[in-house]
Amino acid sequence: MGKPATAATRQLQGRDDHVQHQWRGQKRCIASRREASSAAAQEVDEPVVEEDAVGPAYQPFEDQTRRPLNAPSHRQALKSAKLAALHARLQLPAKLPLQTLARCLIDPSVDPRPGYNNEPLSILGQELLGYYTAEWLMTRYPRLPMPILFAAQYAFVGNQTLAAMRTEWGVETVAAPGPEVDPGLLQLKRQTPGNALADGEQMRIKHMPQAKRIGSGRRNEEYNYRRGMSSRIVYDDQFGDLQTSLATSTSDSTPPYPSAPISRPDDSTSFRLPDASSEQSPPPSDWYLPRSTQYQDPTATTVEAASATFVRALAGALYLHAGTPASKHFHEQHVVSRHLPLHTLFNFAHPTRDLSRLCAREGFEPPVARLISETGRLSRTPVFVVGVFSGEDKLGEGAGASLNEGRVRAAAAALRGWYLYSPPDGKAMRPSEVEGTGHGKKWKPQMIDIGEIIT
């Protein structure tokens, strides 16, 4: 065992592939805390700090399984006051044991071995929450355009919202994971902030070349490759974003072998798709930076991502232990109860053109803008209230400082009114309400809209 601080620094500097970089302050704190608790800890071959840095495939199997816990074991879960208080505060059913709740609080970045972290629970929970939210949105607002649907899905069950939920619940994060920490805290290994300066370099970590794995199945993930809304449904995740889960998942991803499909800006020997335009593009400006060090530990995660993983894992655990009613109750109480002003998510580029196409599609009379009322036409601040009419029916109304602005706002209001249509309360029914047996409900076919206007 011996001298953890110097041994750690020496091994960190001499490393070829992955380098463990924590915050500087945190590293010092960890070293001192480790030394404080190392007297009581069991025998370790190397410092715990760098165990997760090297991929599990590089270590022999026996070392991996003999590795001590990096988080509190489930036996300590029953003794934790924080955990019991969290269980009671969230009014979780008694069927959900405290040990599973403790497992939900352990991020894969802490311990990537299967059975020790919340990753599979989080995958299941994410899909359940995504399903319930999608059906809620689609039956309540059947005409929502696809981009708005993606945005609303993120607003309800996306990373940012779930992270906010975690703080609202009063779950705190650890400064550093370890077996001695209270089981009621969210355990995660934080990655170095992107604004921090890289070791020995003048650049920030976020500007350093990163190795990204191509994992989403798309032909090309670069920013300038156009990907439309429809293909996102098949390729990307439930929010329409590129799948990062494949690249950052730790429990089943092994470090790349030398010719693995990795997109690395400064590596010309790595495998490239034959139709990529890399031959024509000039070598990037960071061509001459040293490739031997990597500045971001691929297993580390952010607080936001880990918080979202925890909330999703809780939803998954509820389903497994307490069944569908419990998970649906959870969704109702924590997700759907949040108010989202959908009308603010819209952003029309040419509302007048869209409205005209909509009326043509539906067979309405072509829309005509008419001035309803005005004031101050010759003054510095006129107000024109313009309405858009289809025949005798007013589709929308808007006020603006000029005639044109009023007309455009009226068209946008008309489109919002169309897209935000919601069926009457008694008619909307969610597909999951008739799942299983014993619900006693008869299914009412729901409205299916043909789609938004695309121009």
Added chain:
Amino acid sequence: MAPTTSPFVCLRCLRSSQTSNPSKTIRTVASAPTTIRRRSASTTTSPSESSEQLPRWMQTPPRMKMPERTRPEPKQPVWRVNAQQEPVDEMYDRFMGRWLALTHKSFDHGRRGFNDRLAFLGKRIVDVQTSLALLNMPSAPSMQPAAAQNDVFQHAALEGLGNVTNFSKNAILEKTRLAKVATAYGINRVMRWKPRKSDNLKSSGEDVVLAHTMYSIIGALALHRGGEVAAKTVRERILKPLGLR
């Protein structure tokens, strides 16, 4: 005037040949159908009536069309989709979802509607059912020694969790595998889309459109028949051919 044999006209000829359009059926906003259900008695539309009363899936809305084509046709074989309607489908005429579920956004520039939202809902259902099916699959016997096993909390409800990983999910629901299942069902013959190159469907993304259509059929089932029917269909018609029981 434009010669009738030419497939397109220039804009000048188009403007000179434009005549006043015959009056089409104009609907008011208030009478627009807001729910599409099995209405057998109230509506009077049927395919045998005049062209203004044709169902929406059968024709492009007339006012959205240009009277004459002003751009040259692409140099590829003419792409045709299935427009036949079997007698057994006549009772589903007014159910837009039947045809809508098979219509991709590329078809007719999206003017006849498309199945994006249905595919979104369908994919969510397929994801959930895949995870649940993975839970029930036999998991690999643990290779960890008994000492390490004690550190993992064992519970009957948590069995099979080791199978649920992002890798396994994405391996099962890969678009090429879904496309093969869809082709086996014959969906590629009835789905309505427009490939970029009609003589090279693979490079036009047929796999993605097939997977998309499979999802949208599930979504349409969920909204039309309920979640139980949709889940059962996923388990039996999609996951079983993919190897999950």
